[in-house]
Structure formats: structure tokens, C-alpha cells
Amino acid sequence: MISSRLSRVLGPGLLAAACALPAHADSVASSASSAGSASSASVSDSIGGSSNSSSGDRRVAGGQYRVIDIAQAPGKAGKTRLTLRAVAEGPVREFFLDLPERALTERAVAKGAVVQVNERAYGYEFAHADTQRPFFLALHDDWYRELASRPVTI
Known part of the structure; x- marks a missing residue:
């Protein structure tokens, strides 16, 4: 059985279930389907702090970011x-996304x-700023683990 969090939020969008969804689940399902199921990974495997950042904090804040390097x-x-x-004024906030x-x-x-x-x-x-079209989802580790394939026995 799919976990309750997954079935409430991501499950309906990814499995295209034909059932009524709460309003907030619609936006999550829409984001997940827009970014594509192959375009997601865990936060711990995707996001890291940069040595150039003014803080050692690995936390990412919502907002606009300029791509300063691609490798x-x-x-x-x-x-x-x-x-x-x-892009916002203030302390330098920089991180990398794999x-x-x-x-x-x-x-x-x-x-x-x-x-x-x-x-x-x-x-x-993560979305293109000009179109707001998502291209990648970095899922909290507990959410990502819930997406792992598991054998089902009937």
C-alpha cells in the first residue's frame, strides 16, 4: 500500500487517479507532473552548499537565482x-544543484x-523564471524514500 502522504499528495498526480483532490494537492500534483517523474531526486543528493556562500547554511530559500556556472x-x-x-540584494546566498x-x-x-x-x-x-515551467523537483528525503519502488504481493 502506498503511504498516506504519497497517496494524499503525489500519488494522485503521478498515478492519474480520477478522484477528487484537495486544492493544495492539485498544485503539488501539477508541479510533479509538469517536472516529470524522471526529473526528481532527493534534497540530500541534489543540493549542496557552495564554498562561496556567506553562510555555511545548506538551506535553500525560495526566490530567483542566477546560474553562474554549469558543469x-x-x-x-x-x-x-x-x-x-x-538575485535578491543582501548576503550572498549561493548553492549548487546536481x-x-x-x-x-x-x-x-x-x-x-x-x-x-x-x-x-x-x-x-526549480522552474525557468520566464515561463514558471518546472524542470526539476528536489524532494525532502522522507518524501523521496516513499517514491522508491517496492515489490507488491497479492
Whole structure:
């Protein structure tokens, strides 16, 4: 059986269940389906602090971030590393995002582009700032574990 959190929020969107959903679940399901099921990973595997950041905090805040570097993720075959820096004034907030290369096949992200980060109950949604179209979801680790495939016996 699918866990209660998954069935309430992500399950309906990913499984395309034809049932009534609470209003907040609709937006989560929409985000999940927009970003695509192959374009998600856990926060701990995707987001890291940058040595250039003014704080050692690995926390990501919602807002707009400029892509300041794009490279192959070190030691992670098939993954791209985006280094992102907050556009907003104030202390330098910078972090890196490792995501599967396939997350950028529909539309690439260029150096200098602006990415919108939205905090969600399940983690973080990364979207192209100009279209607000999500391209990657970084799921909190407990949410990500719930998505793991498990054998079902009947």
C-alpha cells in the first residue's frame, strides 16, 4: 500500500487517479507532473552548499537565482551541476544543484539564466523564471524514500 502522504499528495498526480483532490494537492500534483517523474531526486543528493556562500547554511530559500556556472557534477555520471546565486540584494546566498541531464532535455538552462526556486511541502521546485515551467523537483528525503519502488504481493 502506498503511504498516506504519497497517496494524499503525489500519488494522485503521478498515478492519474480520477478522484477528487484537495486544492493544495492539485498544485503539488501539477508541479510533479509538469517536472516529470524522471526529473526528481532527493534534497540530500541534489543540493549542496557552495564554498562561496556567506553562510555555511545548506538551506535553500525560495526566490530567483542566477546560474553562474554549469558543469558535469563531480563523481556523478549523467548529472549536471548548476551553481546558483540569489538575485535578491543582501548576503550572498549561493548553492549548487546536481540534477539528471535528462531534466534539461526539453529546455536547457544557460549560464546567466534566472531560475525560480519555489519552496513546497515536499521540497523545492526549480522552474525557468520566464515561463514558471518546472524542470526539476528536489524532494525532502522522507518524501523521496516513499517514491522508491517496492515489490507488491497479492
